[in-house]
Amino acid sequence: MxxxxxxxxxxSDRPANPRAGxxxxxxxxxxxxxxxxxxxxxxxxxxxxxxxxxxxxxxxxxxxxxxxxxxxxxxxxxxxxxxxxxxxxxxxxxxxxxxxxxxxxxxxxxxxxxDDDNDPLANVADPRVPLPCQHVADGETAMALDVALRALPNRQRQAFLLRIWEGLDVADTARAMACSEGSVKTHLSRAMTALRARLEQHHG
Amino acid sequence: MAEHDEDTWTQRIRQQLDTSARDLDAATLSRLNQARQAALQAAPKPQPRRWLWQATFASAFSLAMAIAIWPRLVPEQLPAPPTGTLPEDFTMLAGSENLELYEELDFYAWLDAQPASG
Incomplete structure (x- = not known):
């Protein structure tokens, strides 16, 4: 893969390069x-x-x-x-x-x-909450996917995105995550379970 | 979940992720383009082979030194001595006892030319 x-x-298409060759x-x-x-x-x-x-x-x-x-x-x-x-x-x-x-x-x-009144961070939007206008085009399901992916632990999310979206095989995913292939399989399995539970109502 | 359903499910998620990546706004795409160009420009250019420059310089230096030193190594050419009777002249001059003979050489030549009279 x-x-x-x-x-x-x-x-894919590439721009012309005068030093081509x-x-x-x-x-x-x-x-x-x-x-x-x-x-x-x-x-x-x-x-x-x-x-x-x-x-x-x-x-x-x-x-x-x-x-x-x-x-x-x-x-x-x-x-x-x-x-x-x-x-x-x-x-x-x-x-x-x-x-x-x-x-x-x-x-x-x-x-x-x-002192919340003087805290400049108090007025900054929580980055983990997607802005409503950010995903209007993708619809509610896409927003739910965003939220579900962000809620995953880092290693589970990385395993899921690299295996399922990037299409890396288990060995390359393990190489990218600097962990064993067994860990990749474990992280991926847990990620799939968690995502499926969170997205069940959207994906059926 | 059956394997077929799982494939369908992951396929739908993959499509949604692809869509979210495809529909990035222009400002973000511009930033990505700038980041990519900056990374490619920052890549070190291929350096000319240093050993080639060093070898060229060493060769040129050696050639210059050889040209500068060569005339001092070769002895200056002296005019050649006249060839011919030089050894005989030295022999003649070295032996003092024969000088009288050479001074009377004409006499001896005349004597030699006379016919034998018995």
Missing amino acids: THTLAMHWMD TPAARNHDALDAFLRGIERRALRIAEFGVGNREDALDIVQDCMLAFVRNYRDKPATDWPPLFHRVLDSRLLDFHRRHQVRSRWRGWIERIVGR
């Missing part, structure tokens, strides 16, 4: 086509993970930079799991930083006391 995806983005130009074009093919799904995966689009865009940009810098010379068939390895790592970093910030904020609030 990974190879099918790789062929799909490699066959040289190995460097071929590599540049292939990277461009690969990133072009994966960037939207990567953004959505990041968005499910962090809960808002701004942070998701920053993470995807950082992920693209790191991927190109470190893995551009790897075989193209290895790019999908490597890209998702980088993305998964960036999402993990985000959650760690978020936890540290939350811990410090809680500590400061305990010391100085909480």
